[in-house]
Amino acid sequence: MSATTTTATAGAAVTGLRADGRIPLRAHVRHTSALVRRNLLWIRQDPESMFDAVLFPIVFTLLFVYVFGGSIGQSLGGGQDAYVQYIVPGLMAMMGMNMAQGVGTGFNQDFNTGVMDRFRSLPIGRGSVLFAKISVEMMRMLIATAILMVVGVLVGFDITDWPGLFAAVGLSAVFGSALMWVFLTLGVVMKNAQSVQAMGFLVLMPLQFGSSIFAPPQSMPGWLRSFTEYNPLSSLADAARGLMVGGPVAQDLWMTLAWSVGITAVMAPVAIHKFRTKT
Numbered sequence: 001m002s003a004t005t006t007t008a009t010a011g012a013a014v015t016g017l018r019a020d021g022r023i024p025l026r027a028h029v030r031h032t033s034a035l036v037r038r039n040l041l042w043i044r045q046d047p048e049s050m051f052d053a054v055l056f057p058i059v060f061t062l063l064f065v066y067v068f069g070g071s072i073g074q075s076l077g078g079g080q081d082a083y084v085q086y087i088v089p090g091l092m093a094m095m096g097m098n099m100a101q102g103v104g105t106g107f108n109q110d111f112n113t114g115v116m117d118r119f120r121s122l123p124i125g126r127g128s129v130l131f132a133k134i135s136v137e138m139m140r141m142l143i144a145t146a147i148l149m150v151v152g153v154l155v156g157f158d159i160t161d162w163p164g165l166f167a168a169v170g171l172s173a174v175f176g177s178a179l180m181w182v183f184l185t186l187g188v189v190m191k192n193a194q195s196v197q198a199m200g201f202l203v204l205m206p207l208q209f210g211s212s213i214f215a216p217p218q219s220m221p222g223w224l225r226s227f228t229e230y231n232p233l234s235s236l237a238d239a240a241r242g243l244m245v246g247g248p249v250a251q252d253l254w255m256t257l258a259w260s261v262g263i264t265a266v267m268a269p270v271a272i273h274k275f276r277t278k279t
Contacts, residue, residue, distance in 0.1 A: 031124040035132030043136070049106075053140045056098055057148035060091055064214060065155050072215050081156055088152035089240035090213035092145055092168060093233055096176025097208065099141040101200040103133055104183030105193045111278070112192065127272055134180050141176050145169055164243035171243070171256055175236050178260040181267035188274040213237045232259040 043049055064087050065080065073083035110116050119129050149159075159165055183200065190196045208214075210224060211233040217225045228234050235255040242249035 028125040028128055031128035032131045032135070035119075035124075035128055036135050039132060039136040040139075050140065050143075052102060053099065053144040054147060057091065057095065057144050058151050060094070061088070061148060061151045061155065064091075068214070075216065075219060084152065084156045085158065085245050086216075086241070087214065088148065088157045089168060089244045090211075090237040091148055091152075092172050092240050093175075093236040094208055094213055095144045095148060096141055096172045096236075097179055097204055097233065099137050099144060100176055100179035100183050101197070101204060102140070102183075103137040103180045104185075104187035104190075104196045104200065107133055107184055107187030108190060108193045108196050111188070116275075116278075130184055130271060130275060133184065134177055137180055138173060138177060141173060142169070145172065159244075161244060161246070168240040168243040171239060171253065172236065175232070175256055175260045178263040178267075181264055181271050184271040185267055185274055188271065188278050207231060207233050211237060232256065235259065 065084055069080035069083040069087070073079040073081070073086075076082040076086055078085075107116075116129070149157075149165075153159065183196070186196050186199055190199065210227050211231045212228060213233060217228040217234070220228060232255070235252045238247075239249055239252035239256050241247055242252065
């Protein structure tokens with residue numbers, strides 16, 4: 001065996017590469033774990049990056065409960081207390097979408113600062129970079145959800161079904177992780193973070209307010225009610241309500257899972273391909 005071959009084999013053993021240049025699953029997991037640690041250390045050095053995860057659930061809960069809770073709650077037949085039971089599961093559905101937008105913005109900033117060029121020059125799995133981003137954003141989303149639940153309880157939300165609560169959190173996490181692939185793609189193809197935020201705003205606002213998150217669709221005009229019925233956020237919000245406070249669950253649950261699988265199946269390969277080929 002030549003010295004060159006021996007050196008190449010030794011280098012492959014160190015980096016986790018196979019002889020044919022492919023990266024095995026164990027190496028992918030190790031690379032992802034290292035990148036997750038890097039992202040967490042970055043958050044530790046820049047705690048302001050957690051402001052959205054901490055402040056969004058507080059601001060939105062107080063805003064909608066105390067500004068709209070009385071009027072919309074009357075249509076629900078119970079005033080502000082009824083609206084609290086309605087809005088908190090809906091806001092849980094919204095948390096995943098807001099955190100998904102953040103992953104696209106951060107990804108784009110990493111490209112513009114040269115961090116991604118450094119990652120792509122290393123012998124690591126390209127998917128590991130994306131999976132690490134999603135893993136850290138999922139942690140941020142769970143923190144935001146925990147804060148939401150604390151604020152919700154303080155304003156009167158009753159937790160009567162703990163298994164249902166955890167199931168709703170898990171469902172929101174599944175849907176949120178699917179949306180992250182969309183925003184990762186935007187983070188790659190858009191030129192700057194402001195463009196990602198603007199595009200996210202154009203997508204998020206109609207989906208959020210044209211859904212059953214904030215108000216029951218029965219009070220909406222016919223054309224908007226039709227849009228709401230097919231909006232995946234409505235399915236997620238209604239499934240979360242059914243799991244947390246009681247009501248029909250099955251149809252909305254399966255619709256949310258179907259949307260999650262479909263979005264992931266389409267957008268994950270696109271995001272990875274765009275990441276590999278971006279110049």
